[in-house]
Amino acid sequence: MIKIAVLGATGYAGIELVRILSAHPEAELKILGSQSFDGQPISEVYQNFAHVLDMNCEKLDLERVAECDVAFTALPHGASKDVIPSLIEKGLKVIDLSGDFRYDDIKVYEKWYGQEHSSPELLAESVYGLPELYRDKIKKARLIGNPGCYTTCSILGAYPLLDSGIGSPDNIIVDAKSGVTGAGRGLGLGYHFCECTENTKAYKVATHRHTSEIEQELSKAAGCEVMISFTPHLIPQKRGIFSTIYVNLNKKCTAEELTELYREFYKDEYFIRIKEPGKLPETKHVAGSNFADIGIVVDERLDRAVILSTIDNIYKGAAGQAVQNMNLLFGLDEKTGISGAGFYL
């Protein structure tokens, strides 16, 4: 059994990790780290865990964490700075859900996050935890930068088109819609039920940090610098991200041809489901699962592809993907504990 610490266990990504791991056949939850709920049973903080998981939250104690094999760090921005290097030093594998270890180029991080990076050497060593692109590196890593939710959804949707050279790197638009769990459990007027229900809005237009993460990966796909318009929106549902991606085509193609291209690109991927032409994904199809569903439309009037990509933002976009990475790190079947169909209802 893999001995596990979840640091930041009571945020939304953290508790989804706990939920998945509490039913994972190879996982042994040892530590539920939480500053705010130190000493409280997890089943009081999240009452759905009564009778299921009998553990108390605890504040950070590095010696105790050091007894684990792996730590998931789902800490508030900045809080993981000191923790992660210590954990690595003590020989743990670390899967970090913050933005700190997702970048190839430290300058990109520092520009978009507006601060110096505290562990440049670890950043250089860390592996971007998108298994569909970096599976082999992930298997050998000590430190994984688990991708952001918007980015997972958008990169998976656009990558094959740019990689093939058929999609033009210019004029790419990613218009993304996210459920409210993406904002976390912190209070804010904008997340009050009465303000949020029956409401759709955009936020951080052209300035959201995930822009840089998407651009990093699509640039590698395209083999040249890609800059995109990325617009996040908040929609009145809990789970789900839906990215609508517009890519001009360098040559005439049909939806059938592009669908075939995507099927080939993702042919060994259990968690990627390419819709047949004419069918489109919906967030409901992926909610509560680790799947990414991708549909492809070609606007032949404009020689432009419209790629529809959807994931569950706290599952494939956070906790589920983190477990997928853990499975790879420890030599398990990648699907262990996360292979199921979503809720639908």
Add this chain to the structure above:
Amino acid sequence: MIKIAVLGATGYAGIELVRILSAHPEAELKILGSQSFDGQPISEVYQNFAHVLDMNCEKLDLERVAECDVAFTALPHGASKDVIPSLIEKGLKVIDLSGDFRYDDIKVYEKWYGQEHSSPELLAESVYGLPELYRDKIKKARLIGNPGCYTTCSILGAYPLLDSGIGSPDNIIVDAKSGVTGAGRGLGLGYHFCECTENTKAYKVATHRHTSEIEQELSKAAGCEVMISFTPHLIPQKRGIFSTIYVNLNKKCTAEELTELYREFYKDEYFIRIKEPGKLPETKHVAGSNFADIGIVVDERLDRAVILSTIDNIYKGAAGQAVQNMNLLFGLDEKTGISGAGFYL
């Protein structure tokens, strides 16, 4: 592995069964019965099953079903009439999700359903599938009448109080609120999103069939005929039933005393969680799980208990409880495949 037929697999209760069973370690889904979608892959009807379950729906073929060990019948009212006797005859265990096999007294059935019963002998033999009350009988049954959603929630909430003699059988009120999945997948203006969201209403006040099922069980608990007011309401959420149960007390007691009574009554029950005094259940705590959460308030001004009971209507109120019954029928640990914490998010 238990070979399984789900008849009526594409309704909401049916597909929740399929979802649970597709991840159940001892279950082998053999037949997904559906008249409407005969020949179609289940992953087209419910696209969340793509890559998870590669089976086609099929219309009823008794010979094929006869190769299974157990059939779940989640058929439209009336449709199971002929099917179930044939299946029993062929040696299958049957777990029926309709109202047809839930009654001790055929007259009660005929009064509330307004029709003759087609299989009086099977009705007499059938066992009411509420494991917390009838576990031993269930283990030996051939035919289980799986309880209704409102009834599971309400009976579990009121039973200990009446069984103990502390609750008065007179003036019991059950005010119940249900999510919309309870109405099934059939179309109707009342279930149109725009009519249903931001709306609460009562329906079938004083005439809902589940009244008779609740009365049957509470009468057994009380040892005398119990008649209740039962009011179902439709609330704008998918999953969840919340029953608020008012019972006059035959003697002064405190919430602490009643809580202790309930804890004792359900002391071996994994799926029943009694809240400590001062804590109350919420549908969110049980959604996506087989748990029933029960909270107890005593209004000492009035010598009246207010019992708050909640379940997930399509899980513990339908599919999950049906699997719990299957586990018992086949000698498995009752919790197999249904022990997890709910979604919360």
Add this chain to the structure above:
Amino acid sequence: MIKIAVLGATGYAGIELVRILSAHPEAELKILGSQSFDGQPISEVYQNFAHVLDMNCEKLDLERVAECDVAFTALPHGASKDVIPSLIEKGLKVIDLSGDFRYDDIKVYEKWYGQEHSSPELLAESVYGLPELYRDKIKKARLIGNPGCYTTCSILGAYPLLDSGIGSPDNIIVDAKSGVTGAGRGLGLGYHFCECTENTKAYKVATHRHTSEIEQELSKAAGCEVMISFTPHLIPQKRGIFSTIYVNLNKKCTAEELTELYREFYKDEYFIRIKEPGKLPETKHVAGSNFADIGIVVDERLDRAVILSTIDNIYKGAAGQAVQNMNLLFGLDEKTGISGAGFYL
């Protein structure tokens, strides 16, 4: 034109007052009182008012308020204590939306609110602002205690039955469900979208303050002391209260007879709509309006009436009823500015 101050204009009840009054043909909004948003345009705090209402919020200045004819006080509990006596002294009419001036008996107030009352004389003078019961007194009042949301809904539903002597004062149950606007705009984890959507729960069972207000009025109707079970629930919608009221009947009657009784009782009331037997109210029918819809079912098995009563909690349950009171105070047609059909959609 009536010169108006709304004190506490930026809470949910306050802003609904502003919305209604900004379209009222006889109203002139002079002061939008808000401590938190002093100096800010109301159209920045609630951006739906841009181009409609060009006024700034301001903190309390009694001299300025004194130039108005009427003040609506929608202040946080306790904050109105000093303000209201001053306003009355300066000759304004005051319509108070807090619980402070709703009681006949100061002892009841002090018991349920757990504090001494600061203005016993004003309490003695104040009139309970339920026009359907106290229209004549309201017309002559200086100070109106505007009823609570749950209480308006529940009293209107139960009053005729108790007043007629047909309803028994014993064993009355009021099971009420409220939308989330009832909790106001303050932040709290329980009102976070992700915690609130897809969730139903009860709260303050047997201890909610509105219990005492309902009991006060129903006792007057019955001519004897009435004590009720009152259970408030939070349901995942913005607007609407739905009260399900159980009253034992002193004699056999039909739904038709009781419907006739209610029609007669409310025969001159524009804002009360009695459903014909067999039809039931829904919160959607009253959302965004000043109407109260009431449906009546008789459970002839039990000689018990089930009264279904619904209002919009921040309209007829707060702001709309306050304007109805203002209309009466100033000799206007009671319906002025609040006569419209609700949104439905």
Add this chain to the structure above:
Amino acid sequence: MIKIAVLGATGYAGIELVRILSAHPEAELKILGSQSFDGQPISEVYQNFAHVLDMNCEKLDLERVAECDVAFTALPHGASKDVIPSLIEKGLKVIDLSGDFRYDDIKVYEKWYGQEHSSPELLAESVYGLPELYRDKIKKARLIGNPGCYTTCSILGAYPLLDSGIGSPDNIIVDAKSGVTGAGRGLGLGYHFCECTENTKAYKVATHRHTSEIEQELSKAAGCEVMISFTPHLIPQKRGIFSTIYVNLNKKCTAEELTELYREFYKDEYFIRIKEPGKLPETKHVAGSNFADIGIVVDERLDRAVILSTIDNIYKGAAGQAVQNMNLLFGLDEKTGISGAGFYL
């Protein structure tokens, strides 16, 4: 008073018209046309109208309609074909909410609607009912083609930028999100509450008819043929459209400059509210009102404007705009009866 027939009064656009007109000071509703509910009181079909509007629905009788001054036709596609010419002939003004009279070029209509147009002469005469662009023509028209919901939102958002020559006509993307009222009251599995809530999806990608309407108007603005990508999405709320519009800029500009451009363009428009730089619109700000809120972001990295435009789809996107057109047709102040702030809550 203007005598009015609403034909198709019981669809969602129709009933919103009835709601607005029933409170309009110059409107006299004479006929509520409905094939399905002929003879039924409108207050039974939409129970929010009890006590407010005492009229029966009636099936089409041209002689009776001929006594009116104006007819709003909100009929199912195709049904208005024969009716409208007759009404025009009898001297009524007609405001048609279908797509039939929105086109300058009959060929565009026939291409996108896949059928011949039945009244080419009337199409030639009809005026596109977007008052902010065609106010003078509307005043003198006999027949108004009331714009679609997506199109109103998108055209208002993009027009000034193309008209000014600063926006490039190439590579325009309109990514639009609509509430479910946009789909009307007809039943469909996709509009069942349980399928629709917690779900976001795209539909009719690159093929939706509103594409052609947007292109027609933007081509006039730009002075050249404009072709756009238009992607409609269904989001889990009742009211509201949010269009995110991407337009490349022909020269460097700031958000401040473009905001000033929009303010100047719409300087006399009550119903258009341009957000100051840094503020963004939300559907909640316009729900229940005739306003269009527009926010402007410039991505200076890409020389691309991102325009965020939002309206209430059944108000400014259908019924409210139709009343705005009626006001113009009859010489009233354009704002009469539709000037209020939206619900917010």
